[in-house]
Amino acid sequence: MSLCLPVTPHITLPVGLTKSGRPQQCRSLRVPRRATVSAVYSVMAAASSVRVAAAQMTSINDLASNFATCSRLVKEAASAGAKLLCFPESFSYIGARDGDSLKIAEPLDGPIMQQYQSLARESNIWLSLGGFQEKGKDDEHLCNTHVVIDNEGNIRSSYQKIHLFDVDVPGGMVYKESSFTEAGKDIVAIDSPVGRLGLTVCYDLRFPEIYQQLRFQHEAQVLLVPAAFTKVTGQAHWEILLRARAIETQCYVIAAAQAGKHNDKRESYGDALIIDPWGTVVGRLPDHLATGITVADIDLSFLDSVRTKMPLAKQRKPLDFWKPASL
Numbered sequence: 001m002s003l004c005l006p007v008t009p010h011i012t013l014p015v016g017l018t019k020s021g022r023p024q025q026c027r028s029l030r031v032p033r034r035a036t037v038s039a040v041y042s043v044m045a046a047a048s049s050v051r052v053a054a055a056q057m058t059s060i061n062d063l064a065s066n067f068a069t070c071s072r073l074v075k076e077a078a079s080a081g082a083k084l085l086c087f088p089e090s091f092s093y094i095g096a097r098d099g100d101s102l103k104i105a106e107p108l109d110g111p112i113m114q115q116y117q118s119l120a121r122e123s124n125i126w127l128s129l130g131g132f133q134e135k136g137k138d139d140e141h142l143c144n145t146h147v148v149i150d151n152e153g154n155i156r157s158s159y160q161k162i163h164l165f166d167v168d169v170p171g172g173m174v175y176k177e178s179s180f181t182e183a184g185k186d187i188v189a190i191d192s193p194v195g196r197l198g199l200t201v202c203y204d205l206r207f208p209e210i211y212q213q214l215r216f217q218h219e220a221q222v223l224l225v226p227a228a229f230t231k232v233t234g235q236a237h238w239e240i241l242l243r244a245r246a247i248e249t250q251c252y253v254i255a256a257a258q259a260g261k262h263n264d265k266r267e268s269y270g271d272a273l274i275i276d277p278w279g280t281v282v283g284r285l286p287d288h289l290a291t292g293i294t295v296a297d298i299d300l301s302f303l304d305s306v307r308t309k310m311p312l313a314k315q316r317k318p319l320d321f322w323k324p325a326s327l
Contacts, residue, residue, distance in 0.1 A: 049297035049300075050083050050193060050194045050297065050298045050300075051295055051297050051298075052084045052085075052194050052222075052254060052274065052295065052296060052297075053082040053084070053085045053086070053293045053295045054085075054086045054256045054257075054274055054283060054294050055070075055073045055077075055085060055086060055088060055091075055256045055272065055292075055293050056256065056257050056258075056270055056271075056272035056288075056290065056291060056293070056294070057070070057091065057258065057291045058260040058262060059090050059091055059092070059093060059094040059258060060096075060262055060263070061093065061095050061262075062093075063092060063104065066093060067092065067119075069291060070087060070091060070092075070116070070119065073085065073291075073292070073293050074123050075123060076293055077123075077293050078123040078124065080295045082125060082293075083125065083126060083193045084126040084192060084194045085125055085126070085127055085128070085293065086127075086254045086256040087127065087129050087226060088130055088131070088226045088257050088258045089130045089131030089144070089201055089202045089226045089258060090133075091129060091131065091132070091226070092116070092132060092133070094228070094263070096262075096263040101133045101142060102142055102180055104133060105133040105135040105136070106135055107135050108132075108134055108158060113132065113147065113155070116147075117153040117154070118153060120150065120152075120153050121151070121152055123151075124151045126148065126193065127148070127149045128147075128224050128226065128254070128256070129146065129149065130201055130225075130226020130256060131144050131146065131201050131226055132144075132146070134158075136181075136182050141181060142181055142182070143160045143161075143184065144161035144164075144177070145159065145160050146158065146161070146188075146199045146200070148192070148197065156190055157199065159184065159186070159187075159188035159199035160182070161181070161200075161204065162184045163204045163210075164178045164181055164203065165177040165203040169233060171232055173230060173266075187210060187214060187217075187218060189214055192222075194222060194298045195221035195222045195252070195300055196220050196221045197220065198211070198214030198218060198220030198222070198224065198251070199224055200223065201225075201226055201227070202226065202229065204225070205225055205227065205245065211223060211248070211251075212249065214251075215249035215251055216313060220249070221252065221303055222251060222252045222298060223245060223246070223251045223253045223254070224253075224254050225255040225256075226255075226256045228268045229258075229268060229269045230267070231269050234268070234271065235269060238255075238257075238269055239271065239273065239281070242255050242273055242275055243275055243279045244279075246275040246277060246278075246279050247278070248312075250303065250307045250312060251277055251303070252274070252275065252303065253273070253274070253275040254274050255272060256272050257270050257271055257273075258270070259272075259288065259289045269288070271285075271288035273294075276299075276303075277302070277303045277306045282296040282297075283295060283296035
């Protein structure tokens, strides 16, 4: 289920059950002013699920301005009942010139990240911060790091982008991320209130092997894809690739996105999406360039049903199955 903000009246329903079958807590869910009966039942069905949100924004070369935008979106997500809000790659900063990102790069315990930790704690919400400029081993390199913060402001895990964007986009830009970025080496998954999260960043999306590993070796249920896809590649492949990753892994996919023109040289495609394990888009902003959030409900019982009816985990072949037979 996906809701478009703003919405008006609300109803209070139980969220989750204890082992004895009693409601664990209550949550206030908003219902459109002229909701149909079916819409009300959709909201009621979502009461047994966990709400998440994906952000869409246009970051610039101003840390304070980007933080102000993120703060506003965090408040909107918390008000909508989301337990996790996902921000796009480079959420805190996009430089106007080559080398700008290196100048502002900081360790994860620096003041920039501490601001976002406070934001999570104050709003009582988990944050997925995709593509933070983490200071590298020397002044010439940084790490493109996806950081997950819990609702108490603690850094729960971080993932350094493995696949770096070294491309000459047809009809677009030439980009060599490896010239200033250290590639990560480790696949990362982490438990959260919305399920087991698999962490990736942007260009990773084109490499299905990492998502297969996250699902079948690391038991991920929700794949996070914070991104800043170019306009050219986004138009051609963004939604197709995201839906493919959801279908082939039978996971939810949350894809936060940079959108629009950041400066004279750089433009992002936008279109933040939330996709269910059947490949259906369940969350999307009406305007793929607007700043805002889309919210949807993660239903792990639906995920389990999809996996039970089509048991890919049992049917997939081990890697050594594909080795050529000896002559």
